[in-house]
Amino acid sequence: MFLIQGLVAQDIPQQVNVSVGMEPMLRLNIQPDVELEFGIIEINEELYHVTKEPEDVLFSVESTTSWNLAISSDQPYFIGENDPKLKIPVEFVGFTVESRGTNWDNGVFSNIINFSKDTILELSHERTRVLTNGRRNNLGGADKNTFIVHWKLLWENNSLRMKTLAQNFMVDERYKVNVQLTLTETLCRNCY
Numbered sequence: 001m002f003l004i005q006g007l008v009a010q011d012i013p014q015q016v017n018v019s020v021g022m023e024p025m026l027r028l029n030i031q032p033d034v035e036l037e038f039g040i041i042e043i044n045e046e047l048y049h050v051t052k053e054p055e056d057v058l059f060s061v062e063s064t065t066s067w068n069l070a071i072s073s074d075q076p077y078f079i080g081e082n083d084p085k086l087k088i089p090v091e092f093v094g095f096t097v098e099s100r101g102t103n104w105d106n107g108v109f110s111n112i113i114n115f116s117k118d119t120i121l122e123l124s125h126e127r128t129r130v131l132t133n134g135r136r137n138n139l140g141g142a143d144k145n146t147f148i149v150h151w152k153l154l155w156e157n158n159s160l161r162m163k164t165l166a167q168n169f170m171v172d173e174r175y176k177v178n179v180q181l182t183l184t185e186t187l188c189r190n191c192y
Helices: 159-168
Strands: 002-004 014-016 026-029 034-044 047-052 057-063 067-073 077-080 087-089 093-099 112-114 128-133 146-153 173-185
Touching: 026 173, 034 146, 057 067, 057 173, 093 112
Parallel strands: none
Antiparallel strands: 002 014, 026 057, 034 047, 034 173, 057 146, 067 128, 067 173, 077 087, 077 173, 093 146, 112 128
């Protein structure tokens, strides 16, 4: 309710009723195209060296409603830059999401449930839910919801996986795939 005084010679306040309807706001702040790229070179038989590490991705969420965030690739394979016939499954790369905002991302009783907090998730062509609303609510601006996606090549400590993928590598090749971050509204407040 607002009281408005007239601009003319009236000093009698008038009552004006105002109602406002607010729609939920959900905004993902990130580069429009996220391209994940890494480079690798064969040093000798079954020994490889990474020539280009995948770059971390910084993003933030601004919201007046609870939200979920999922990560996926736009196709199931990394494609060779020089030779598009060379393909590596996207599961070759994993990721974690680190919170840099003030919303706490430590499980059900915090602001955000971060499914990558204690483990590395494999990249997938299917949407993988990574962040979701906790009981304390994940609403807020970029100061509360800023994150970094850290990429990790999963073959480094797995010789069996490396042997399986070795036939795909050629000398000094770079592999690329587009990555999608999908932000959606959480329809129920406490559904995990």
